[in-house]
Amino acid sequence: MIHGLGTVQRPLQVAIVGSGPSGFYAAEALLAKEFKVKVDMFDRLPTPFGLVRYGVAPDHPKIKNVTKVFEKTASHEQFSFFGHVAVGKDVSVEELKKFYDAIIFACGAETDKKLGVPGEDLKNSLTATEFVAWYNGHPDYRDRTFDLSHETAVVVGQGNVAMDVSRILCKTVEELKATDIAEHALAALAKSRIKEVHLIGRRGPAQAAFTAPEIREFGELAECDPVVDPRDLEVGENSQKELADPNNASKKKNFEILKTFAERGAGTKSKKFIIHFLKSPKELRGNGQVEKLILEKNELSGEPNQQKARGTGVTEELPCGLLFRSVGYRGVPIAGVPFQEPSGTFPNKDGRIMKDEKAVQGLYCVGWIKRGPSGVIGTNKPDSGATVDSLCQDLPSLTPCAVTDPAAIVQFLKTKGVNYVDFARWKKIDAVEIERGTKVGKPREKFVKVNDMLAV
Numbered sequence: 001m002i003h004g005l006g007t008v009q010r011p012l013q014v015a016i017v018g019s020g021p022s023g024f025y026a027a028e029a030l031l032a033k034e035f036k037v038k039v040d041m042f043d044r045l046p047t048p049f050g051l052v053r054y055g056v057a058p059d060h061p062k063i064k065n066v067t068k069v070f071e072k073t074a075s076h077e078q079f080s081f082f083g084h085v086a087v088g089k090d091v092s093v094e095e096l097k098k099f100y101d102a103i104i105f106a107c108g109a110e111t112d113k114k115l116g117v118p119g120e121d122l123k124n125s126l127t128a129t130e131f132v133a134w135y136n137g138h139p140d141y142r143d144r145t146f147d148l149s150h151e152t153a154v155v156v157g158q159g160n161v162a163m164d165v166s167r168i169l170c171k172t173v174e175e176l177k178a179t180d181i182a183e184h185a186l187a188a189l190a191k192s193r194i195k196e197v198h199l200i201g202r203r204g205p206a207q208a209a210f211t212a213p214e215i216r217e218f219g220e221l222a223e224c225d226p227v228v229d230p231r232d233l234e235v236g237e238n239s240q241k242e243l244a245d246p247n248n249a250s251k252k253k254n255f256e257i258l259k260t261f262a263e264r265g266a267g268t269k270s271k272k273f274i275i276h277f278l279k280s281p282k283e284l285r286g287n288g289q290v291e292k293l294i295l296e297k298n299e300l301s302g303e304p305n306q307q308k309a310r311g312t313g314v315t316e317e318l319p320c321g322l323l324f325r326s327v328g329y330r331g332v333p334i335a336g337v338p339f340q341e342p343s344g345t346f347p348n349k350d351g352r353i354m355k356d357e358k359a360v361q362g363l364y365c366v367g368w369i370k371r372g373p374s375g376v377i378g379t380n381k382p383d384s385g386a387t388v389d390s391l392c393q394d395l396p397s398l399t400p401c402a403v404t405d406p407a408a409i410v411q412f413l414k415t416k417g418v419n420y421v422d423f424a425r426w427k428k429i430d431a432v433e434i435e436r437g438t439k440v441g442k443p444r445e446k447f448v449k450v451n452d453m454l455a456v
């Protein structure tokens with residue numbers, strides 16, 4: 001029972017705020033320690049798994065198998081889940097501190113970055129964040145509507161989120177109907193009139209942030225052809241050096257795939273996915289809603305692997321009725337925790353949350369709120385492990401919490417009237433979703449209203 005927290009002889013009590021990959025990997029690392037730890041995980045939603053449930057694309061079901069690993073962690077006798085508890089709202093950080101020797105924030109990056117160009121707030125200029133959450137059935141976004149009545153849509157950014165958004169717009173209903181896409185999204189996409197999706201990258205084909213499996217998929221869609229202008233693949237000397245660099249093997253793969261697209265020509269399918277390079281949005285124009293995007297042509301400057309886009313002053317117009325910016329996510333503050341602008345992260349050193357250059361006693365962070373919105377699910381494992389190592393190094397100097405009965409939090413939540421969802425209750429929701437899905441040939445039919453989840 002000794003964990004090294006001063007002279008206290010009891011399990012270390014740790015709260016984890018957020019049940020996405022980084023939260024679960026932190027729990028796994030803590031529960032593997034040689035001393036006893038009680039881990040309580042909070043999520044503002046009744047459902048666990050963060051972006052694995054509400055971010056990962058519905059047509060990429062294998063990625064979601066990682067939840068099996070998280071379920072194993074959740075089955076540990078020293079682990080408890082408290083879903084439907086928003087920290088900073090239902091329970092304050094100060095209140096949590098009474099029950100826990102340490103709090104690890106794993107609350108991700110729930111909002112989006114802006115482009116900062118005129119017209120960005122016009123109607124039908126939207127974010128990947130909200131579109132992704134909507135088609136994945138996130139309760140906060142279920143009532144959003146997306147005007148899919150236009151023929152041309154634009155997606156700004158060339159990361160894998162932009163790939164997901166574009167692919168969902170380019171796929172047919174046949175290609176999507178057997179996935180766990182939200183029912184409301186499938187119904188809306190069935191009526192979509194979008195014929196062209198334009199993907200806008202500010203840098204060149206050697207720098208695009210997407211990965212090979214994701215770009216390759218556009219060559220395999222039922223009713224959509226990828227379109228690449230061969231002239232865009234005539235890259236400069238520094239980009240050629242980048243492509244020859246063995247450290248950039250994944251960019252080289254992207255480039256090879258883009259070459260095959262350019263060689264195929266425009267194709268004969270009814271939809272087109274048109275990839276633009278070296279262009280930045282300068283302005284969105286329209287009478288009340290987006291009608292056209294003004295793009296500035298860019299050139300690259302800087303050393304190989306550090307090349308940046310620089311405007312040339314030459315502009316062009318792209319008529320469009322719908323635009324999604326997909327230029328990265330951003331963290332949101334939680335009351336009582338230091339927050340850092342402009343990165344939208346919690347300021348930290350090795351996962352210790354910092355204020356005025358000093359570590360804040362007992363507060364730690366992992367995942368996207370720690371390092372910013374980058375990295376795949378697996379990236380979070382070593383990142384969470386590193387924060388847990390910092391916490392373990394700090395054990396001798398941590399202030400023990402005031403309430404040492406690990407069961408006291410349950411009574412506290414009940415007294416506050418917080419109707420939390422434990423893991424057993426989530427498993428019931430899970431089972432009913434799977435059962436609903438089986439009836440319609442989907443892996444699951446998600447509940448999109450919190451009240452419906454709670455009713456289960």
Ligand SMILES: Cc1cc2nc3c(=O)[nH]c(=O)nc-3n(C[C@H](O)[C@H](O)[C@H](O)COP(=O)(O)OP(=O)(O)OC[C@H]3O[C@@H](n4cnc5c(N)ncnc54)[C@H](O)[C@@H]3O)c2cc1C
Nearest residue numbers: 018020021022043044050051055087107108367368376377
């Ligand atoms: C659209 C999209 C698709 C992706 N697809 C893939 C993919 O296919 N493969 C892959 O490997 N990676 C993918 N990723 C990346 C991967 O999802 C992230 O690396 C990972 O989810 C980050 O984990 P996290 O725990 O930091 O944050 P999250 O997964 O966002 O988890 C944060 C959790 O914190 C909770 N929370 C937030 N605020 C509070 C609060 N105040 N109180 C309580 N709980 C709170 C949230 O509800 C959420 O459950 C994708 C990312 C996005 C955005």
Ligand SMILES: NC(=O)c1ccc[n+]([C@@H]2O[C@H](COP(=O)([O-])OP(=O)(O)OC[C@H]3O[C@@H](n4cnc5c(N)ncnc54)[C@H](OP(=O)(O)O)[C@@H]3O)[C@@H](O)[C@H]2O)c1
Nearest residue numbers: 157158159160161162202203209326327328373374375376
């Ligand atoms: N299938 C998967 O494995 C999968 C799916 C989704 C997400 N993810 C992961 O989740 C993480 C986040 O993905 P993401 O797509 O949100 O982010 P990302 O990979 O960082 O891509 C962001 C894109 O936005 C561009 N951008 C940023 N600011 C811009 C601006 N002001 N104007 C124009 N373009 C701008 C970037 O261009 P520059 O390169 O020029 O900066 C880049 O193309 C990534 O690590 C990603 O791999 C993985």
